[in-house]
Amino acid sequence: MDRKHILDLVADMSLEEKAMQMTQLSPDLLYQLTPTNLTGPLRVWKFSDEALWKTGSVLGPLGAAFLKKLQKDYLAKSRQQIPLLFMTDVIHGYVTIMPIPLAQGCTFDPDLTEEAAAAVAREAAASGLHVTFSPMADLVRDPRWGRVMESSGEDPYLNGQIAAATIRGYQGKDPREKGRIASCVKHFAAYGQPEGGREYNTVDMSRGVLRDFYLPAYREAIEAGAAMVMSSFNTVERVPATCSRFLLRRVLREEWGFEGVVISDYSAVEELMNHSVACDDMEAGEKCVHAGLDIEMMSGVYAGTLQQLLDQGRITREEINECVTRILELKNRMGLFENPFKDADEEEEERLLYCPEHLELARRFARESMVLLKNQGVLPVSRGRIGLAGPFSDTGNILGGWHCEGKPDRTQTLLQALKAQWGEGLETAMTEHFIHGEADVPDRVEEAVERLRDCDICIAAVGEPEWDTGEATSRTNLRLTPNQEKLIHALHGAGKKVVAVLFSGRPLDIAPVLQDCDAVLQAWFPGSAGAAAAVDLLLGKYNPSGHLSMSFPRNTGQIPVYYNHYETGRPETEKENHYTSRYLDCANSPLFPFGYGLSYTTFTCGEMKVSEDLGKVSVRVRNTGERSGETVVQMYIRDVSASVVRPVMELKAFRRISLEPGEEAQVEFSVTKEMLSFYNEEEKWVWEPGAFDLMVGLDSEHVERERIFIPAGTGEQEAL
Numbered sequence: 001m002d003r004k005h006i007l008d009l010v011a012d013m014s015l016e017e018k019a020m021q022m023t024q025l026s027p028d029l030l031y032q033l034t035p036t037n038l039t040g041p042l043r044v045w046k047f048s049d050e051a052l053w054k055t056g057s058v059l060g061p062l063g064a065a066f067l068k069k070l071q072k073d074y075l076a077k078s079r080q081q082i083p084l085l086f087m088t089d090v091i092h093g094y095v096t097i098m099p100i101p102l103a104q105g106c107t108f109d110p111d112l113t114e115e116a117a118a119a120v121a122r123e124a125a126a127s128g129l130h131v132t133f134s135p136m137a138d139l140v141r142d143p144r145w146g147r148v149m150e151s152s153g154e155d156p157y158l159n160g161q162i163a164a165a166t167i168r169g170y171q172g173k174d175p176r177e178k179g180r181i182a183s184c185v186k187h188f189a190a191y192g193q194p195e196g197g198r199e200y201n202t203v204d205m206s207r208g209v210l211r212d213f214y215l216p217a218y219r220e221a222i223e224a225g226a227a228m229v230m231s232s233f234n235t236v237e238r239v240p241a242t243c244s245r246f247l248l249r250r251v252l253r254e255e256w257g258f259e260g261v262v263i264s265d266y267s268a269v270e271e272l273m274n275h276s277v278a279c280d281d282m283e284a285g286e287k288c289v290h291a292g293l294d295i296e297m298m299s300g301v302y303a304g305t306l307q308q309l310l311d312q313g314r315i316t317r318e319e320i321n322e323c324v325t326r327i328l329e330l331k332n333r334m335g336l337f338e339n340p341f342k343d344a345d346e347e348e349e350e351r352l353l354y355c356p357e358h359l360e361l362a363r364r365f366a367r368e369s370m371v372l373l374k375n376q377g378v379l380p381v382s383r384g385r386i387g388l389a390g391p392f393s394d395t396g397n398i399l400g401g402w403h404c405e406g407k408p409d410r411t412q413t414l415l416q417a418l419k420a421q422w423g424e425g426l427e428t429a430m431t432e433h434f435i436h437g438e439a440d441v442p443d444r445v446e447e448a449v450e451r452l453r454d455c456d457i458c459i460a461a462v463g464e465p466e467w468d469t470g471e472a473t474s475r476t477n478l479r480l481t482p483n484q485e486k487l488i489h490a491l492h493g494a495g496k497k498v499v500a501v502l503f504s505g506r507p508l509d510i511a512p513v514l515q516d517c518d519a520v521l522q523a524w525f526p527g528s529a530g531a532a533a534a535v536d537l538l539l540g541k542y543n544p545s546g547h548l549s550m551s552f553p554r555n556t557g558q559i560p561v562y563y564n565h566y567e568t569g570r571p572e573t574e575k576e577n578h579y580t581s582r583y584l585d586c587a588n589s590p591l592f593p594f595g596y597g598l599s600y601t602t603f604t605c606g607e608m609k610v611s612e613d614l615g616k617v618s619v620r621v622r623n624t625g626e627r628s629g630e631t632v633v634q635m636y637i638r639d640v641s642a643s644v645v646r647p648v649m650e651l652k653a654f655r656r657i658s659l660e661p662g663e664e665a666q667v668e669f670s671v672t673k674e675m676l677s678f679y680n681e682e683e684k685w686v687w688e689p690g691a692f693d694l695m696v697g698l699d700s701e702h703v704e705r706e707r708i709f710i711p712a713g714t715g716e717q718e719a720l
């Protein structure tokens with residue numbers, strides 16, 4: 001359909017029809033069923049039956065047969081034959097579940113991320129879905145916030161790379177193609193920084209911080225072609241993002257040229273009244289229309305107010321038409337006018353969902369995403385008798401929050417995977433999983449120590465319940481539960497070699513048990529094939545290669561702790577100086593830094609070389625151990641002196657490389673003017689020549705560093 005047809009359709013619409021295109025509801029409401037799968041406070045809205053069936057898109061519908069029926073029923077009632085859009089949260093898998101996004105970040109592997117997102121899209125598309133509310137490009141620094149699991153971590157560049165790869169995977173070259181879905185990047189903006197890590201809490205930061213850290217990944221997502229953007233629940237500079245003209249008009253549309261659809265988060269439009277920026281529905285609707293918010297998700301403000309607002313001259317017809325046109329253009333971009341069912345196909349569903357190819361991909365992805373945090377010569381396990389204990393020993397609840405149609409009951413457990421790959425030399429104890437509502441697992445520690453007495457190595461499969469991560473799961477205590485800590489201490493106390501396999505959606509506070517663990521494998525919530533992947537690593541069939549996308553704190557009081565912070569005037573340098581920026585009872589550095597991850601082999605970085613024209617930095621990386629393995633070479637910069645403070649280091653490039661024992665590789669990175677530029681006080685993207693530190697290393701704490709000087713005037717040239 002061409003643009004003229006779309007404009008004709010818009011011109012022919014009644015105001016009610018337009019308002020309903022701009023409203024997203026759950027299909028349960030259309031069929032007047034009990035709402036399921038919904039995330040917000042449930043309220044009763046007064047839509048007439050007739051109006052309900054004019055909604056332009058629906059949230060949370062699933063399954064080809066149901067979606068075909070819904071589209072058919074809808075079109076049978078539709079005057080203009082404008083098809084419905086189906087959207088839902090396919091965050092890290094539809095039925096085959098990939099590792100959680102925070103773990104995906106640890107792969108530092110955009111290609112594999114893209115491949116996995118393409119598989120996820122194939123499943124979702126076959127089930128009839130058109131749009132997924134993913135990726136979440138929110139930068140995160142506070143593991144008290146349960147939604148860190150949905151982010152790819154604390155670095156703007158890595159987040160941008162992972163978000164863009166995810167979008168390419170979902171949308172391909174054109175989301176209308178078979179097996180593709182459209183991507184809605186969220187939550188715009190800065191949702192990842194709620195005060196105190198408390199869900200939905202106020203966000204407040206300077207423009208500089210917003211531009212340095214929080215905005216870049218969304219921008220990368222827009223550049224990768226994301227079809228939609230979801231505004232966030234939080235405020236930014238005292239204005240809720242839902243009605244922020246600064247964010248939705250100036251940054252998104254004017255600066256970044258975004259032409260797609262913006263949707264609110266769940267019932268966020270009516271929540272403007274709670275935020276106290278609107279005294280009633282009318283004011284809430286007016287503000288959102290002015291901000292260019294195209295779709296209101298799950299509340300009835302637009303439907304109830306647009307006519308009156310127009311009559312009173314508080315909004316214009318043009319503003320409404322702009323929104324509706326963008327929505328119809330998205331439907332057109334998805335090819336729905338020609339084929340309203342898109343890829344919905346029960347046979348394809350049967351063939352694709354949870355198919356062996358997707359499970360194999362999920363296993364590969366999970367393997368790359370797990371991070372070996374500690375290993376004192378115990379891993380990989382090659383012989384002897386293995387003991388397995390802890391709440392994650394024998395559960396399929398390892399998919400992680402937002403696992404869509406994932407199947408915990410069909411998910412292989414660690415015990416099953418160990419039996420399949422290791423065989424019989426295995427003893428188990430204290431394997432009860434968490435129960436919803438119970439604070440801890442039962443204390444069977446004594447019995448466990450007794451039962452595992454003859455084991456050479458004890459795997460403690462510990463962590464946090466998956467339902468304690470995701471939306472509305474903020475916590476102030478990030479330690480393992482008392483009985484899990486007790487189990488680790490007791491096994492260690494009994495002289496066992498303890499290998500902790502940690503299942504979590506966030507960096508936990510593991511310092512209290514670290515001493516008593518001989519090895520720690522951070523498995524995250526690894527998805528449908530996560531148990532097999534963990535066993536691949538534990539037994540050395542695959543060499544760990546994940547690197548942290550988020551720093552681990554030394555304790556909860558140290559949060560937020562992240563690598564790319566600004567420096568103070570009194571950096572923590574000399575211990576004896578009392579008046580430096582530090583804690584009395586804890587170091588400033590994290591327990592494990594961003595970019596960190598061990599392997600069963602060792603890698604060294606040789607001396608770093610900067611090319612004469614300053615445009616290239618290179619380093620020789622050598623596998624100095626006895627196994628082949630992969631590592632992530634990371635390039636950071638620091639602007640040593642600028643008109644505003646700059647982070648102590650910023651990741652600007654990375655490369656995942658694979659080396660055989662004894663093999664060396666020359667890894668070269670370009671240094672571009674773009675990498676050295678930033679937003680100045682006037683919010684201008686500027687380039688200020690001078691001194692810069694270039695750094696290369698295998699994590700953010702251990703780097704080779706060289707200072708370069710770029711004379712004034714160099715900025716005019718293309719290369720440095």
Ligand code: BGC
Binds near residue numbers: 039059089266
């Ligand atoms: C979440 C969004 C999600 C939406 C729809 C909200 O509560 O914040 O991330 O996309 O619900 O399920």
